[in-house]
Amino acid sequence: MTTSTSPDSAFGNLTEESVRYSRLSQFRSTSEPFIPNNPYHRPLNPERVAELDWSRPLDEETFASDRSLLANRLLMNVYESDALFLPAAGLRTFEDDFSAFYHSDSRLAGERIRPQMERFAFGFLDDSVGVSGQWDEDTLRAHLRHSVDQANSPGSRPVFDAIRAAKSPRIAAGTQIVQMALDGLTEATAMSQNLGGAFGPEQSELFKIFVDEFGYGVFPAKHSTLFMELCSSVGMATTSHHYWFFYLPSSIAINNYFYWATRNRTGFFRYIGAMAFLEATFASWFGDLTKVFRDVYGDAVDTRYCDEHAHIDQHHGRMAIDDLLIPLARKHGPVAVKGLLQGVEEIQLLDRLAGADLLAQLTWDPALSDAPADGPAGVVVELDSDSAFDTQVAPAATRLHVLGGEALLYTSATGDPLRVPQGRSVVVPAGRLYGVRAEGRTQLATGPAA
Amino acid sequence: MKGRKGAKAPAQPRVRAEFSRSAHNALVAGDDLYFVMERDKAVHVISSSCPHRGGPLHLGDVDGDRLRCPWHGGLFPVGRLCDRSHPSVRVGDTVTVYLPAGEHDPVPVHTMVRAGVDAA
Structure with missing residues (x-):
């Protein structure tokens, strides 16, 4: 999914160009730990970026490392400069950053480094996951059913157990919400990059899922609005990337995975596989998350975001598999099946790695x-x-x-x-x-x- | 993909099995043996029984891009064998494969497989 270049010259250029990109004004440093109200100000650290060894791509062991954090922050900024963010309070004090973030030169600088950074961040997946053989529909369905059942099996939520058992469950639950905010406050932008084009009835099926996500055009019903209500109810900020410094590398990487899979349209089947697996597991996951938030915050927390997902994703899970994944596999054959399964397996692998990262962060009690x-x-x-x-x-x-x-x-x-x-x-x-x-x-x- | 609608024959019932790529190179289910062939980093699980007289393909030699059955010398393109291998996914060292269901559940083993690793 990337262009090939000579490794030596490529890494040299990547160091120079990634440092140059991280020096753009919208990525300047700040002395504050939070980024209030300004969706364009996303501090990178040119000195640390300059130290990044691009010749050693990430793998499972380094998926949650500092190198992963730096590379995925860079990638996230490149990707998100293709999506529109406007400050809730208006542009008046952020006009310069608005212009800088979406300036053609800035976006071009990002595009120049994106393919190599993607290979650095996600190249290991081709080694970690493989799909072979002749798949029939019954076997594909059986495999999906087993994968979903396993994800929803008792004991499969160690992070939720850790939140309840934490010295401060509210801080631990807040850390969980921050990781979700990456996606929740951007209206699943990373996952909605394949709505354009013309790909038959499956395009309409995909739209049905996103129509629910976008609340049928009713702002108070929009899932990101419900997520903002969740944040507000527990005293947390509701603007995109307020918590920029506190996203774990694995959380950013999973969000970036969907941008990566959709940036090149040949990754469409991989994207559908990963998205369908998540949709099929979300209902149960969000149902359990509501219980965690109730236990931690009591009646004050607004769990409509979780409740909505616990309900609607029962339908989305079925729709994503029966009306998207299976029809695409039938229509487009072995290439589609391989891509779909690649996505199903990759997202499970990344989710396991991210779960371990979050669990370790939650259970760390510095003394x-x-x-x-x-x-x-x-x-x-x-x-x-x-x-x-x-x-x-x-x-x-x-x-x-x-x-x-x-x-x-x-x-x-x-x-x-x-x-x-x-x-x-x-x-x-x-x-x-x-x-x-x-x-x-x-x-x-x-x-x-x- | 063979769909259920309009298929000429019902899909073959299959049973799920898992094995470690580094520890196992075959699976045994009763009298049936399935061997692991790695090609271009992809893992393929292939029925060992030669379609001619049931010879043990896993003991055959790979000559160029073809596998020779050790009994009567039948030649099979490796690419075709891999394309028609049993459906499987590999995540790290763990391979999940769906094999034809029978009386006996498949058991991962490590045995002599001449045709298995890095076949051309």
């Missing part, structure tokens, strides 16, 4: 400690209230030791950051997303945990 006297000193950085904020994924267990001042450790978008005073330290486990800021002059030593 203060004294730095070991003989521990490695690490790199010392100076922070103050104007320092650029960023989040990153720890490549290995990392000790943050405050030499002077006070550091604020962010590990989730909801709840208060952990205050780490002078002389104390905290260990960030390998693979965990975190960000550090300071309200005053602070010295921080960062190094491997002994």
Whole structure:
């Protein structure tokens, strides 16, 4: 699904061009941990992008790594500059960013790096998943049924169990909502990229699903509106990418997967397979999520977003398989069957990897400690209230030791950051997303945990 | 894909089996053996019984792009064998395959397979 280029020159160019792209004004840094109201301001970090080794593509092991975070943030910005975002409060103070985000030069700069970044981010799927043999309809249906039943089987929701068991279930549930916001506040834009064109009765069947998603043209019934009501009811922000810094790499990657699968139209069957599998499992998943939110937030939470999915996706699951997937397989033959199954298997694999990433983030409870006297000193950085904020994924267990001042450790978008005073330290486990800021002059030593 | 509507014959009942690509290279179901052939990184599960007299294709040699039955020398294009292999999906090391249903459930095994790995 990508163009071929000479690897050596390609990676050299990719480094230069990805850094150039990340330096565009709309991707500038900020000292704040949240991005209020401005859908175009999506901080990238040119210095970290410059360090990204593009010659080592992601795989299952690195799907939730820092390299994945950087690459998927870049890709997300490239993809989303093709979709229209307008600030809820109006454009008046964001006109420059509006122009910059959609400027032809900016989009061209993104398009130049997109194919190689896609190969970097998703190339491993061709090695991880394979489909072979002659499939008949009964076998295809049996395989789909088994896959859906397995996804909905008892014990298949360790993240939900972890939210209930968390020290602060509200913070844990907030982390779950943030990951959903990537899709929920953008009206499933990533999944709606194949509505155009002319592909027969199946195009109309696909539209039926999206007609429900878009609330039949009634704004209060739109699924993204229901998601905003969910956020509001628990005191969370409702604007797109307010939580930019707190999306886990695996969450962005799954959203990007749908952009990738639909960007090149030969990925259509892969897209339908992945979408149909999700639609077929959503009803049960959202039904269980409603119970989690009720347990955590009580009666105050507005669960209509979940309730709507728990109901309508019973229909969407059936429609996506009986009226889309199977008819496409019948009509278009082995190429379609292979693509459809590829999508079904890929989304399950990515969902497993993302589930493990989210579970690890939810169950991480950072604790203060004294730095070991003989521990490695690490790199010392100076922070103050104007320092650029960023989040990153720890490549290995990392000790943050405050030499002077006070550091604020962010590990989730909801709840208060952990205050780490002078002389104390905290260990960030390998693979965990975190960000550090300071309200005053602070010295921080960062190094491997002994 | 063979559909149910308008099909000349009902689809063959199949049974699901899983095996580890690294640990197993065949499945046995009663007297039937199915062997694993890898080609261009794709895993194919193929019936070992030669359509001529039931010779053990998994013990045949691959010569160029053809598999020779060890009994009477029948030649079968590897590409065609793979195209007609049993429906399967591989995710990482795990392969799920749907084999013809019979009296015995398929059991993954590791056995001598001469025609199996990286056939041209």
